[in-house]
Amino acid sequence: MEDSALRSCGRRVAVASIFPENSGGGGGIVAHELTRHLAERCEVLLLCPGERTALATNSRGVKVLTVASAGPDQVYYPSLDRSTCNRTIAWLDEFRPEIVHSHDPIMLGAIAQYYALGHSIPFVITLHGLPNRILEFGACELPGFRARRLVQPVVHSYISRFLADCDGIVAINDSVIRALREYPLRARVFPISNGRDLARFRTGRFADMDGRARNLCFIGFLSERKNQMYLLEMLAHLPPDYRLRLVGKTLVPGYERRLRRFASEHGLNNVEFLGQLDQSAIPACLADTHAFVSASRLEVQSLTVIEALASGTPVIGLANETVDELVDDAVGRRLPRETPPAEFARCVERVCSLPQARYDRLCRQATDRVAQMDWTRVVDATAAAYETLVAEFSPLTRPGHAPALGVHGLNPLTYIYGHLNMSASALFYSCHRYWHRLGRLTNAHRSPQAR
The missing domain is CATH 3.40.50.2000 (Glycogen Phosphorylase B;)
Structure with missing residues (x-):
């Protein structure tokens, strides 16, 4: 493809991350930085956690669709109740994305895939971790995630189904490509590394x-x-x-x-x-x-x-x-x-x-x-991947159904895990909000001497 074509992508791209800006380690950083650089060439909407569910345009001209989220440090549970999901989908409908690009296979990343499947839009995910070792990364290192052996079969089934429903997969290096060999894929795999603003260093x-x-x-x-x-x-x-x-x-x-x-x-x-x-x-x-x-x-x-x-x-x-x-x-x-x-x-x-x-x-x-690994080259490769996906996309090559919101696939294991990611996320969100409000009320009613 001509270099000039790459630099003027012109596509409407929805990018999804389960982390707010400046959070979540490498995966969160890359998702937000890629969005910023893509916005110089494409029309971009970013779906990510926030204080409240709202659609706004940031100082860089990027549409940011935040979903009210709360939780402990480095874990953000979005309030994925039916009303919030419907509002999110309505805003995505208004944006009319031509590509949906997620950086995570759970929560808001899963919402992004559901949307793409239901609207016959190419869906691509960047894998920042090894799909066969996902329980060894990030929040899964926290004490509440220690029962890995119990949930490993459920997670493996869920990830297998999620990857089967992808049209494209960005593999950041050969270790991800090797891990993907364990999965039956129909998706095209694009080897594209993480990007950095190298001149800063x-x-x-x-x-x-x-x-x-x-x-x-x-x-x-x-x-x-x-x-x-x-x-x-x-x-x-x-x-x-x-x-x-x-x-x-x-x-x-x-x-x-x-x-x-x-x-x-x-x-x-x-x-x-x-x-x-x-x-x-x-x-x-x-x-x-x-x-x-x-x-x-x-x-x-x-x-x-x-x-x-x-x-x-x-x-x-x-x-x-x-x-x-x-x-x-x-x-x-x-x-x-x-x-x-x-x-x-x-x-x-x-x-x-x-x-x-x-x-x-x-x-x-x-x-x-x-x-x-400079962002300029990485965004070139990403824009080229988008063009390939759009050119090759056919809904007929997808599985025969789009999963219902909140349930990822028909396998009982993926059903369980899908609900943990969707329905339970709303419960976790409500619990954390409740404790936050309780703490504020307690502080507000303390006597001046106690303060």
Whole structure:
């Protein structure tokens, strides 16, 4: 397709995310940033959680359809009662999308698919996680999601049916493509990576190798999957001149307490818990980092690894999906999963002891490694995928029915899980709103002395 055609997509695209802006980790960030960049070429409507159910136009000219949602940190239950669903569908009807693009297979992502199926519109999903390991990501790491073995068959059945009803699937790397081989698909699979605004991270300078201090960094939720405990064990084998900065808020409070207790018991005064930083602060944080270190057990395509490489920061990591894809000796070090912390520490010292000239070469190669992940190229590929889907779309190739709202398919397992995502979501929303109001009433009726 002509480049000019790609840059003037002209389609009406509805994008769905289960996260509000600046929330939800990589999947939420990418969904909102993609929407912003698509809006420069297409007419876009974004469906996402919000304080109330409403349709508005934001400062960038993007129509944003929010569904009233509430819940604990990083989990947003939309109020998916019949009235809300009808209002949402009416606003989508008014927008008349030609493509529906979801970034999640549940809740608002499922509503988006129901809409596309019922209105004979091409539907595409970007898979930010591995579909066969979905219970190991994000909110599923919270304590309330521990009974994974009990729900695994239900989830597998639901995901199988959801993918079977897709017209297109965006696979962000080969690990997703391999996972999709377990599913009988009719959808066209588009290999399109996550996108980043790479220019923000190219400061033009690399960390100074002359001084004795060495800065290490990891950015991401504090969680067992991210495995920051391993990084602390590794830090215990390094000289005190090495400082580890852990950026990100805790997903499970108990895990952060364990990390802090370990650091205290082992005299690790050279570790800093910086909490969540605004996206605008990440480039400066990486600019004086000598090495980005990662021990994540499962990481499909980490935005922070991409950002570290884009900034010219070498990455040293245990093998996982992201490290296998992007990291080797040309840009850092990739180590086997079973590498002991002491050996990881020795590898860190070798990289951080390089002469400035050799270190700078490593940094330049890191920047080059992710050059194809700039948003401009990613949006080009996404727009081309939309055109392919529209050109090839035929409702006759779809299954013989569109599932009723609230029930995904006829399999009893998908029936159960569909109701958990739809009907129960409204119940969870109401409960959280009730407790929020109760807390406000309690505070309002406290005596001045109690305040």
